[in-house]
Amino acid sequence: MTYRSFGDSITAGAGASSFSNSYIGRLQSDLSITIDDAAVSSSMVMDQADALYSRSFGVGDKTLIMFGTNDQAKYDLDIDKRRYFIDGLRAFSFWSSTVCTLAPAMSYSGAVATSGLAWGSYGLSAPGAKAAFTSVGDVAALGSIRQYGNSSQFKVTIDGIVKGTFNTGGDVRTILGRSYGPMCLAFSGLGAGNHIVEVEAISANTTNPVFIHWASSGVCNGSAFIANIPHAVAYTYGGSSTNVDNYNAAILALINELISYGISVRLAGVVAALNPSDMFDNVHPNDSGHIKIRGIFYTLITGNAPPVILFETKTYIGSDGLFYIGAAGSVKKIDV
Known part of the structure; x- marks a missing residue:
């Protein structure tokens, strides 16, 4: 059984304090597996076809797919281009999960x-x-x-x-x-x-x-897990909250279509799990956001709740002489 992941900068680990704290890194640790991570920053679904088609998929393989942040921004409200995006996801699903x-x-x-x-x-x-x-x-x-x-x-x-x-x-x-x-x-x-x-x-x-x-x-000879698109804190890069919702509705419709064919495909519903406090910047999750994404995929893969992650919280004096408290990826100034 081989685990693989395809996606953009989020799947590549952007926003996490280290790759080991990214959702892919944490899944590898939690499940004691190696994930063949093909994700590349700024990728759209069309960009990773070379990576997809260069790999041979076998019985029991599991594939994590997370695109859309860049696709919805680049393609914006164009309905035809949204359809091309879904065409790409459909191809990823069939190639990774069927003979x-x-x-x-x-x-x-x-x-x-x-x-x-x-x-x-x-x-x-x-x-x-x-x-x-x-x-x-x-x-x-x-x-x-x-x-x-x-x-x-x-x-x-x-x-x-x-x-x-x-x-x-x-x-x-x-x-x-x-x-x-x-x-x-x-x-x-x-x-x-x-x-x-x-x-x-x-x-x-x-x-x-x-x-x-x-x-x-x-x-079927494998399983695919397709994430929907998290909302951005601000859409300075393009797109909109409404557009993300439209893309996510199309992703859900695709997954229901594939399930009706008998293909083993599941939705990783990350959009409902993340909030602004889980974001490192406008579009990338911080450590807590990556933990939530990891938890969703973990449950889909295993059928069980993910292990609890405990942070060591420290209080310290910054270079400005002020007191700070927090854990990795979430540090706040405190008044004393």
Whole structure:
């Protein structure tokens, strides 16, 4: 069993007095485990696709996912970009928690690029080019790539029934400069047995292909824990409290969708746990905030309440001659 985490600066430990006091550090200590932490400061969900797809997930693996602070700020009120964010989380969930079939194992016809594309994807590079795979059971998911400036369109047909027309374009540009990222479509209500899924390019060329990366029938082999987005003390970096609420509603809807597919995904409800006193600055939790986040993930992973953490509180005289009292991450001046 392998533990992994993906996210932004909060998951990287920002705001904590040390990494050992971050929520990832404390989980490692409390559970006596090592967490493969891929988090990078300023990351949005699109930014960590390289880290996600470079890892192989096995039976029983557990994945912690915490994005959105930067996504909601960068994408603001744009509903389409919020959908791209959810597409990314859906891809993270399927890839980390279900058995996936990669592009080379599918069947193709027409003009298809088979090398040089991100993550080993194939590309339908002319109208009429097709990819097909067999999905087993009630759910079929397609992993693709959404790319800024890509004008390709495609349709998905399952057992001869058209499920919709889609495009791989969209402004997914991130704070860190990524202009493409994971895209995932999922279809349910297919019923038992085998189902033929066909993806056909409507408009595509070698510059703007329809990307085929992976497929999944939703067969679980691991678990994912997706955090919602904590409110900021102040939104000087962008976004708003209302926007965070809208993103969190979309995250909850996604988790309910994935659960309906039978995928082992749980919500880590950090937004309700944190308050302004748990924040180091406008957006990053302090030690007490990280302890609360750690407690939420601990309970989801184990089903038990987390161990109580006791702080040693000290009173001392500061360099200014005044008296101070407090523990790590929470020091206050006192009157004497």
